[in-house]
Amino acid sequence: MTTVDEQHGADASAMRRALELAELGPARGVNPRVGCVVLSPAGEILAEGWHRGAGTAHAEVDALSKLAPGAARGATAVVTLEPCNHTGRTGPCAVALVEAGVARVVYAVADPGDHSSGGADRLRAAGVEVVPGVLADEVEAMLDDWLFAARRHRPRVIVKWAASLDGRAAAADGTSQWITGAGARADVHRRRSAADAIAVGTGTVLADDPSLTARDDRGHLLEAQPVPVVFGHRAVPADAAVRRHPNPPIFPTGDDLAADLEELQRRGIRSLFVEGGPTLASALLAADLVDELLVYVAPALLGGPRLAVGDLGIPTIADARRFRFAAVERLGDDVLLVAHPTTHPGGN
Ligand SMILES: NC(=O)c1ccc[n+]([C@@H]2O[C@H](COP(=O)([O-])OP(=O)(O)OC[C@H]3O[C@@H](n4cnc5c(N)ncnc54)[C@H](OP(=O)(O)O)[C@@H]3O)[C@@H](O)[C@H]2O)c1
Numbered sequence: 120m121t122t123v124d125e126q127h128g129a130d131a132s133a134m135r136r137a138l139e140l141a142e143l144g145p146a147r148g149v150n151p152r153v154g155c156v157v158l159s160p161a162g163e164i165l166a167e168g169w170h171r172g173a174g175t176a177h178a179e180v181d182a183l184s185k186l187a188p189g190a191a192r193g194a195t196a197v198v199t200l201e202p203c204n205h206t207g208r209t210g211p212c213a214v215a216l217v218e219a220g221v222a223r224v225v226y227a228v229a230d231p232g233d234h235s236s237g238g239a240d241r242l243r244a245a246g247v248e249v250v251p252g253v254l255a256d257e258v259e260a261m262l263d264d265w266l267f268a269a270r271r272h273r274p275r276v277i278v279k280w281a282a283s284l285d286g287r288a289a290a291a292d293g294t295s296q297w298i299t300g301a302g303a304r305a306d307v308h309r310r311r312s313a314a315d316a317i318a319v320g321t322g323t324v325l326a327d328d329p330s331l332t333a334r335d336d337r338g339h340l341l342e343a344q345p346v347p348v349v350f351g352h353r354a355v356p357a358d359a360a361v362r363r364h365p366n367p368p369i370f371p372t373g374d375d376l377a378a379d380l381e382e383l384q385r386r387g388i389r390s391l392f393v394e395g396g397p398t399l400a401s402a403l404l405a406a407d408l409v410d411e412l413l414v415y416v417a418p419a420l421l422g423g424p425r426l427a428v429g430d431l432g433i434p435t436i437a438d439a440r441r442f443r444f445a446a447v448e449r450l451g452d453d454v455l456l457v458a459h460p461t462t463h464p465g466g467n
Pocket residue numbers: 279280281282287288289293294295296298319320321322323324326327350351352353354372373374375376394395396397398399400402
């Protein structure tokens with residue numbers, strides 16, 4: 120007889136393996152990374168599977184496909200995400216598990232999808248024992264941006280700017296390259312590379328002609344490149360550097376930022392790194408669509424009207440938009456301030 124503690128331990132250890140399998144899947148794209156381990160009633164691993172991206176088998180189906188018919192009867196399936204209840208490019212995993220005769224399903228995190236959730240209920244209705252929440256924190260951490268985007272129907276929006284001590288983003292003639300030093304710029308490139316997409320407004324494209332690539336300190340492209348997104352109506356010149364980006368650019372109008380962000384999420388973009396300029400950053404802030412601010416402050420003064428952020432429609436100090444500092448870092452001569460809005464402090 121297995122004790123309750125032994126059962127918990129076996130579930131957690133299989134979930135740890137399922138997490139490793141999930142991490143073999145692609146970190147970007149519309150679908151989450153998911154891993155699955157099928158255990159015999161005696162607790163031995165019968166099969167393993169993971170999801171390789173949209174249009175391919177889900178982790179549960181991948182694992183079951185490695186077993187002979189009937190071999191999963193009475194088995195336990197340990198999956199990082201609640202089995203789906205959705206017929207998309209593949210059938211519902213909840214049904215595949217029931218049809219295979221699986222007796223117990225252990226999962227970490229509930230599926231937040233509008234069309235895919237409900238798998239646990241479907242399993243229970245078919246008499247399968249369901250154990251949710253095993254290693255939920257670890258799986259939440261792995262699926263951080265995907266869960267954020269799936270739950271909010273938009274990517275996590277990170278707004279970055281570089282400013283002088285007096286909060287200016289450019290000099291009187293519009294030049295802003297470079298306010299901060301090499302350390303701050305390298306940090307920006309690392310963060311660009313970690314994001315799914317990078318955004319600016321047409322104003323920045325027309326003023327600075329940025330390439331919107333993530334590069335190392337010798338100017339070579341980093342392996343992971345964000346998708347460039349240029350918000351606005353004005354035409355981006357045919358010879359603009361962004362048009363030579365390794366990923367084809369996306370050009371939303373910016374008329375309805377919430378709808379544009381939703382569309383980016385539908386395209387599989389989970390995190391959007393917004394590099395300006397002040398007009399786009401202000402519009403996102405005014406619409407309360409910013410989840411993280413990265414402010415690189417240089418020990419310099421520029422004076423003048425070119426503020427890092429424009430009007431946010433705040434009439435009086437009581438209406439100030441409040442943030443909490445999540446981190447403060449020294450980068451060479453500059454300082455990086457990371458701040459999260461108090462209304463939604465960065466969590467999922
Ligand atoms: N210090 C820094 O970190 C930093 C970073 C970037 C840029 N800059 C500087 O900023 C300056 C450019 O400033 P900018 O404010 O013109 O650039 P911007 O914010 O990149 O572009 C502004 C344009 O974005 C479009 N847009 C799209 N959606 C919008 C919305 N919902 N609300 C308002 N506008 C929207 C509009 O263009 P359409 O008319 O085409 O619709 C608007 O004119 C340059 O001097 C650049 O060097 C500084």
